[in-house]
Amino acid sequence: xxxxxxxxxxxxxxxxxxxxxxxxxxxxxxxxxxxxxxxxxxxxxxxxxxxxxxxxxxxxxxxxxxxxxxxxxxxxxxxxxxxxxxxxxxxxxxxxxxxxxxxxxxxxxxxxxxxxxxxxxxxxxxxxxxxxxxxxxxxxxxxxxxxxxxxxxxxxxxxxxxxxxxxxxxxxxxxxxxxxxxxxxxxxxxxxxxxxxxxxxxxxxxxxxxxxxxxxxxxxxxxxxxxxxxxxxxxxxxxxxxxxxxxxxxxxxxxxxxxxxxxxxxxxxxxxxxxxxxxxxxxxxxxxxxxxxxxxxxxxxxxxxxxxxxxxxxxxxxxxxxxxxxxxxxxxxxxxx
Amino acid sequence: xxxxxxxxxxxxxxxxxxxxxxxxxxxxxxxxxxxxxxxxxxxxxxxxxxxxxxxxxxxxxxxxxxxxxxxxxxxxxxxxxxxxxxxxxxxxxxxxxxxxxxxxxxxxxxxxxxxxxxxxxxxxxxxxxxxxxxxxxxxxxxxxxxxxxxxxxxxxxxxxxxxxxxxxxxxxxxxxxxxxxxxxxxxxxxxxxxxxxxxxxxxxxxxxxxxxxxxxxxxxxxxxxxxxxxxxxxxxxxxxxxxxxxxxxxxxxxxxxxxxxxxxxxxxxxxxxxxxxxxxxxxx
Numbered sequence: 223x224x225x226x227x228x229x230x231x232x233x234x235x236x237x238x239x240x241x242x243x244x245x246x247x248x249x250x251x252x253x254x255x256x257x258x259x260x261x262x263x264x265x266x267x268x269x270x271x272x273x274x275x276x277x278x279x280x281x282x283x284x285x286x287x288x289x290x291x292x293x294x295x296x297x298x299x300x301x302x303x304x305x306x307x308x309x310x311x312x313x314x315x316x317x318x319x320x321x322x323x324x325x326x327x328x329x330x331x332x333x334x335x336x337x338x339x340x341x342x343x344x345x346x347x348x349x350x351x352x353x354x355x356x357x358x359x360x361x362x363x364x365x366x367x368x369x370x371x372x373x374x375x376x377x378x379x380x381x382x383x384x385x386x387x388x389x390x391x392x393x394x395x396x397x398x399x400x401x402x403x404x405x406x407x408x409x410x411x412x413x414x415x416x417x418x419x420x421x422x423x424x425x426x427x428x429x430x431x432x433x434x435x436x437x438x439x440x441x442x443x444x445x446x447x448x449x450x451x452x453x454x455x456x457x458x459x460x461x462x463x464x465x466x467x468x469x470x471x472x473x474x475x476x477x478x479x480x481x482x483x484x485x486x487x488x489x490x491x492x493x494x495x496x497x498x499x500x501x502x503x504x505x506x507x508x509x510x511x512x513x514x515x516x517x518x519x520x521x522x523x524x525x526x527x528x529x530x531x532x533x534x535x536x537x538x539x540x541x542x543x544x545x546x547x548x549x550x551x552x553x554x555x556x557x558x559x
Numbered sequence: 560x561x562x563x564x565x566x567x568x569x570x571x572x573x574x575x576x577x578x579x580x581x582x583x584x585x586x587x588x589x590x591x592x593x594x595x596x597x598x599x600x601x602x603x604x605x606x607x608x609x610x611x612x613x614x615x616x617x618x619x620x621x622x623x624x625x626x627x628x629x630x631x632x633x634x635x636x637x638x639x640x641x642x643x644x645x646x647x648x649x650x651x652x653x654x655x656x657x658x659x660x661x662x663x664x665x666x667x668x669x670x671x672x673x674x675x676x677x678x679x680x681x682x683x684x685x686x687x688x689x690x691x692x693x694x695x696x697x698x699x700x701x702x703x704x705x706x707x708x709x710x711x712x713x714x715x716x717x718x719x720x721x722x723x724x725x726x727x728x729x730x731x732x733x734x735x736x737x738x739x740x741x742x743x744x745x746x747x748x749x750x751x752x753x754x755x756x757x758x759x760x761x762x763x764x765x766x767x768x769x770x771x772x773x774x775x776x777x778x779x780x781x782x783x784x785x786x787x788x789x790x791x792x793x794x795x796x797x798x799x800x801x802x803x804x805x806x807x808x809x810x811x812x813x814x815x816x817x818x819x820x821x822x823x824x825x826x827x828x829x830x831x832x833x834x835x836x837x838x839x840x841x842x843x
Contacts, residue, residue, distance in 0.1 A: 296654055343830045350593040350654055351792070354784040355833060361781045362826040369819040482777050486662050489655055525666025532659030536652045537641055 253411055260403060270399035276504075276511055277406035278468050279487060283503035284413045285461030286488040291497040292426055293453045294433035295349070299340055299356030300488060301480045302363045303333040303458040307465025308475035309367070312379040315470075322387040322394075326466055333462030334455055341454040345447050364480030378476020385470040402471060409467060410504065413460050418500055420456070429453045461488075483525075490532040496542025505543075564693050565810045571699040573806015574706040575765040577799045579779070580786040581709055582757030585717075588793025589726045589750045590645055593654045596637070596661035598780030600755060603664050604630045604762035605771045606672045609679045619681050623763040627756055634755025638748045645747050648733065661776060668773040681767035702764050709757065710799045717795065726750060730793070781822060785829045 260273045282304055289297045310329035314320035320328075344355045367373045385396035385405070396402040420426045428449045431439045439446055469475045491506030499505075510531075514524050539546045579601060586592050594600075604626045611622035637660055638645070644653050686697030717723035728736040729746050737743050786805060790797030805825060812824045 294651060296651055343834050345834075347833060349650055350587075351788060351833075353593070353654055354788060355829070358781050358784050358826050358829060361778060362823045365820070365822050482662065482665075486658065489658065493655060520670075522666045522669030525669065526663050527666075529659040529662030529664075529666060533640070533656045533663065534659075536656045536659070537644065540649070540652060 253407070257404065257407055260400075265400070267399060270403050272511065272515055274399045274402050274406045274467075274471055276508055277403075277410040278464050278471065279491070279507045279511065280504040281409050281413045281467075282461050282464035282484065283488045283491040283507055284417060285457045285464070287492045287497075287503045288417065288420065288457040288460070289454060290489070290492050291502075292421065292429040292433065293450060295450070296353045296489070297356050297454065297457070298353050298485055299359045300457070300461045301360045301484050302336055302340070303461040304465035304468075304484060305363065305367065305475070305479040306333045306336060307462035307467075308469035308479050309373060309379070310462075311385075311466045311469035312374070312382050312475040315383050316379060316381060319383075322385045322470075326463065329462045329466040330459040333458040337455045337458035338451075341451045345451060360480060360485070364477055367480065368477040374476060376477060378474060378478070380474050382469055382473045382475070385467075396470060399471065402467070406467060406471075409463060413463075414500060414504070416460065421498075421500075425449065425452055425456070483528075486528055486532065490528055490535075493532060494535055494542055496544035499542070499544045502542070502544065561692070563691075565814050566807065567693050567695055567699075569807030569810030570803065571695065571702055571806070572809055573803035574703045575761070575768070575802075576782045576786050576806050577802025578702065578706040578709065578761040578764060579758065580783045580790075580798050580802055581706075581713060581761070581795070582754035583783055584787055584790070584793060584795055584798040585713060585726075585757070586750055586754040587787060588795070589730045590747050591648060591650060591730075591793075592645060592751075593650070593657065594754065595654060595658040595780075596664060596776075597657075597754075597758060597783060598776035598778070599661040599664035599668070600630060600633070600758045600776075601762045601766070601779050602771070602773060602776040603633070603668055604759035605679055605766035606668055606677075606773065608763050608766070609677055609771060610672065612679070613677075619683075619763075623760075626763055627759040630755040630759035631752050634752040635748055637755075638751035642744055642747065646733070646743060665773060665776055672773055674773060676770040676772045679763075679767045679771050681763075684767050698764075698767055705760070705764055706799075709760065710795065713757075714795055722749075778822075782825065785825050788829060789832055 260269045263269050282300075285303065286297060286300050289295055289300075307329040310332060311322075311325045314325045314328055340356065340359055344352050347355055368376050373379075385394075385402065387394040387396075387405075394405065396405060421430075428439070428444055431442070432444065432446050432449050436446060439449070465479065468479075487507070487510060488503075491503050491510060494506040494509060495502035510528065513527060518524055519527070535542060541548070579597075583594055583597050586594055607629050608619075608622045608626035611617045611625045612619060615622075617625065637657075641653060641656050644656060681698050683697035683701055688695055688697070688700070715723075717726060725736070725741050725746055728739070728741060729743055733743050782805065786798055786802045789805065790799070790801035805828075808828065809821045809825060813821050816824070
């Protein structure tokens with residue numbers, strides 16, 4: 223087992239040949255830079271709104287990225303976890319005046335439960351049957367949210383109070399996008415750190431082996447279904463936490479959280495940059511949001527753009543922008559060698 | 560509750576499900592291609608028909624023919640765009656590409672037809688029949704008969720013609736079929752065109768029964784998923800049986816429990832099938 227995981231670990235390890243201390247320093251500098259970026263860009267509420275949304279959507283996409291990149295499956299059910307996060311924040315904070323820790327813990331717990339149920343139900347499915355079943359689950363969950371009054375029905379839940387996170391000595395409050403930004407960034411950094419750890423972890427390497435070479439995985443004594451189930455369950459709370467913060471940011475949740483937009487956004491963000499790229503979801507979401515915020519051609523026009531990008535990239539550059547960059551790099555490096 | 564009436568309702572609803580699922584079943588069987596744009600193609604066909612009917616003033620049959628032809632052309636274009644992926648059988652990518660196409664079609668339809676709901680008025684929907692206390696419309700009658708005729712036609716095409724044998728050969732082993740001189744590319748294009756044409760026929764038959772919206776595509780396909788998976792993926796006869804059974808289930812569930820949760824109930828049936836069936840529906 224260890225042999226295989228080491229062999230699979232090699233590409234990940236190759237990417238960080240530098241000294242760990244230098245790497246940590248570079249990451250810290252990048253995070254600090256990201257933290258100040260909105261204020262350098264003017265610090266208007268609109269700028270902060272853009273960055274908080276960027277962080278939230280990136281975290282949302284990370285959940286899909288884990289399943290798509292490391293398991294090779296297309297989960298179309300992640301809007302369920304996204305909505306679980308939003309609805310947990312909305313219902314508990316408006317009806318029971320719960321603070322952010324409680325709503326977040328509930329979001330994570332419910333997302334794990336939902337993923338475990340869906341993962342169990344789809345245990346025997348693969349490929350498109352898995353995608354169909356997860357997609358059907360999302361549509362049904364959306365229909366239930368739309369028709370159930372306790373969940374706000376078609377109107378959703380309005381008036382979510384500002385996020386409060388008591389820290390013992392002080393209290394974090396997120397009344398505006400500017401106040402939410404440090405938390406959103408922290409969530410983004412943590413989720414990327416999680417993926418970085420995940421792909422070196424035993425489960426991460428097992429997932430890759432299950433995707434790349436199922437017979438080898440079985441021969442190494444792996445239970446394919448167990449691996450797939452675990453990866454699916456692990457990915458859910460990440461997307462749920464993004465939905466949780468999104469609920470506080472908008473102060474509203476509704477059945478629109480099941481909208482196809484979020485699903486297409488998550489998938490496109492991962493596909494555009496390329497699968498198995500650590501910062502892929504972040505860069506992908508950034509590109510999409512830049513287009514939609516600053517080069518928008520209207521809601522329906524943006525749908526055409528998003529759908530076209532998704533289809534075009536897969537048809538023309540199946541490895542995404544990262545694959546394209548690698549190809550250009552190799553073509554330039556070739557004459558020298 | 561009038562049991563006979565619900566049975567007839569279920570038969571009509573089920574024929575509709577089966578009709579919408581037919582093109583996809585063939586596509587899945589022949590090319591292993593999951594078309595997530597199926598629902599949007601259904602929506603687009605309904606809107607083209609509506610547009611030709613109301614803006615160009617064509618009669619319903621002519622408008623329906625326009626919609627079917629337009630969708631056939633779109634099918635060829637879509638398949639040509641992704642032919643490389645289909646030939647190499649890159650199924651995961653294909654699935655996402657069709658999702659992208661679907662989102663594009665939805666956006667384009669929103670641009671072209673606006674966001675408000677419309678009614679696709681079919682003259683046959685106004686003709687009402689009553690036999691022994693059971694009510695149904697002319698449109699219902701057309702849905703059931705055309706669906707059965709289409710299934711019979713497709714079955715004959717696949718099992719009794721040379722072209723059908725080619726499709727089955729490619730479904731079995733694309734590379735081997737190619738060695739035997741079958742132009743796989745052409746067959747894939749033909750199959751995808753058939754899928755587009757069949758979904759357009761389904762749309763002009765079924766869409767008059769409900770208001771049409773450019774955003775209806777994604778919800779519209781969910782029953783197709785259930786039908787295709789329950790019927791056995793790519794199994795034409797299975798899809799017809801699954802469609803009819805699901806229609807009758809839906810009618811009775813709607814009448815006895817709640818019409819708002821019929822999709823959820825159908826999904827519960829699907830989940831039960833996926834978990835209880837020992838072999839599951841996993842492939843390869």
